[in-house]
Amino acid sequence: MDGPLEITNMPAGNDTAHSARKDRNSQVGGAKISEEAPVFSHLPVMLSECIDGLNIRPDGIYVDGTAGGGGHSAEIAGRLSGGRLIAIDRDIEAIEACRARLSRFGERVTLVHDNYRNIGAILSGLGVGKIDGALFDLGVSSHQIDTKERGFSYSRDGDAPLDMRMSRDDALTAYDVVNSYGEDELCRIISEYGEERFASRIVSRIVSARSAAPIRTTGELSELVKAAVPASSVERGSHPAKRTFQAIRIEVNGELDGIEPALRDACAAMNAGGRIAVITFHSLEDRIVKRVFSELARGCVCPPDFPVCVCGRKPEIKLINKKPITAGADELSANPRAKSAKLRIAEKLPE
Numbered sequence: 001m002d003g004p005l006e007i008t009n010m011p012a013g014n015d016t017a018h019s020a021r022k023d024r025n026s027q028v029g030g031a032k033i034s035e036e037a038p039v040f041s042h043l044p045v046m047l048s049e050c051i052d053g054l055n056i057r058p059d060g061i062y063v064d065g066t067a068g069g070g071g072h073s074a075e076i077a078g079r080l081s082g083g084r085l086i087a088i089d090r091d092i093e094a095i096e097a098c099r100a101r102l103s104r105f106g107e108r109v110t111l112v113h114d115n116y117r118n119i120g121a122i123l124s125g126l127g128v129g130k131i132d133g134a135l136f137d138l139g140v141s142s143h144q145i146d147t148k149e150r151g152f153s154y155s156r157d158g159d160a161p162l163d164m165r166m167s168r169d170d171a172l173t174a175y176d177v178v179n180s181y182g183e184d185e186l187c188r189i190i191s192e193y194g195e196e197r198f199a200s201r202i203v204s205r206i207v208s209a210r211s212a213a214p215i216r217t218t219g220e221l222s223e224l225v226k227a228a229v230p231a232s233s234v235e236r237g238s239h240p241a242k243r244t245f246q247a248i249r250i251e252v253n254g255e256l257d258g259i260e261p262a263l264r265d266a267c268a269a270m271n272a273g274g275r276i277a278v279i280t281f282h283s284l285e286d287r288i289v290k291r292v293f294s295e296l297a298r299g300c301v302c303p304p305d306f307p308v309c310v311c312g313r314k315p316e317i318k319l320i321n322k323k324p325i326t327a328g329a330d331e332l333s334a335n336p337r338a339k340s341a342k343l344r345i346a347e348k349l350p351e
C-alpha cells in the first residue's frame with residue numbers, strides 16, 4: 001500500500017470504510033474467506049502505562065499507528081479537548097471496529113486505513129505538520145488471531161486457509177510463502193523470524209509434503225511442524241508450531257520492515273516535548289525499537305577518538321525509560337498476551 005487507502009473522518013455517517021470492505025472477497029489457496037467479521041475483541045496492553053507515558057495534552061495531535069480494536073485510541077481521544085487523534089490500521093476490520101467504538105468522539109478522530117510505515121505521507125495528506133505524540137502497539141490483535149478464517153492461529157480449528165494477511169489488499173499470503181518459497185529462503189525465514197532452531201527439519205517436512213500436494217490449511221502446516229520438532233524441546237505451555245507461524249506471519253506482512261521508517265518519521269514530525277510509545281511482543285521487534293531509539297538519542301556519530309565533533313548531529317530524543325516497562329501481575333493474570341510485551345517511551349527534544 002503506497003498512500004493512505006482511505007480516510008474516514010468521524011462521525012460515523014461517512015460510510016467509506018464499510019463500502020470499501022464490501023468489495024473484498026478473497027480466495028486463498030482455493031479456500032473462500034468469509035467477509036463477516038465477528039465482534040472485535042482485544043484487551044489493550046499496558047493501557048495506563050501507555051497513556052501516562054504519552055503525557056497527553058488536551059489540545060495536541062496524536063497518532064495511534066496500530067488502532068486495532070481502538071482500546072488505546074479511545075483512552076487517548078477521551079483525554080482530548082480541542083486536540084485530534086489520527087488512528088491508523090492496515091486491517092479494514094480494525095478500522096470498522098474503531099469506527100463503531102470511537103464514533104462518540106466525532107471529528108476529534110480521523111481513521112486511516114493504511115500502513116503506519118506511510119505515516120509521513122498520511123500526515124501530509126491530512127495537512128498535519130506536527131504531532132504531539134504517537135503510539136505503536138505492534139503485531140497482531142487478538143481479533144485477528146481469533147478469527148479462524150484469517151489463518152493466523154496454529155491451535156484453532158485446523159481447516160482455516162493459510163492466509164495471515166493483516167490487510168486483505170496485500171497480495172502475498174501464507175499459502176504463497178509455504179508453497180512457493182525456495183527451501184533456503186523458507187529456512188532463513190523460520191530460523192530468523194521464528195528464532196526456531198529446528199527450521200531445517202521443519203522445512204524438509206514442508207518441502208516433501210508440498211511436492212505431493214499444496215499445503216492448504218493451518219492444521220496441515222501445524223501437523224507438519226509438530227512432527228518435525230522434538231516434543232522434549234517445546235517449552236511447557238507452548239505449541240510446537242508457534243515459532244513457525246510467527247515467522248510466516250512476519251514474512252507475509254513485512255512486519256519488521258516498517259518499524260524503523262515509522263519511528264523516524266514520527267519522531268521527525270514530533271513537536272518538542274511530544275512522546276513516542278512503542279509496545280513490542282518479541283525480541284526481533286524490540287531490538288529494532290531499542291536500536292532506533294538509541295541512535296536518535298545519541299546525536300554525535302563521530303568516532304570516539306575524534307577530538308571534536310565533526311558530524312554536527314544532535315540528539316533528537318531522550319529515553320524516558322532505559323529499560324522496557326513490562327506488564328504488572330494484575331494485568332498478566334487478566335491478559336496472558338501481555339506476558340511478552342515491552343513498552344519503550346521516548347520524548348522529542350527541542351531543536
Ligand SMILES: C[S@@+](CC[C@H](N)C(=O)[O-])C[C@H]1O[C@@H](n2cnc3c(N)ncnc32)[C@H](O)[C@@H]1O
Nearest residue numbers: 044066068069070071072089090091115116137
Ligand atoms: C496489537 S494490535 C493493536 C491493538 C490496539 N492497541 C487496541 O487497543 O485495540 C495491532 C494492530 O496493528 C495493526 N498493524 C500491524 N502492523 C501494522 C502496520 N504496519 N500498519 C498499520 N497497522 C498495523 C494490526 O492490523 C492490528 O490491528
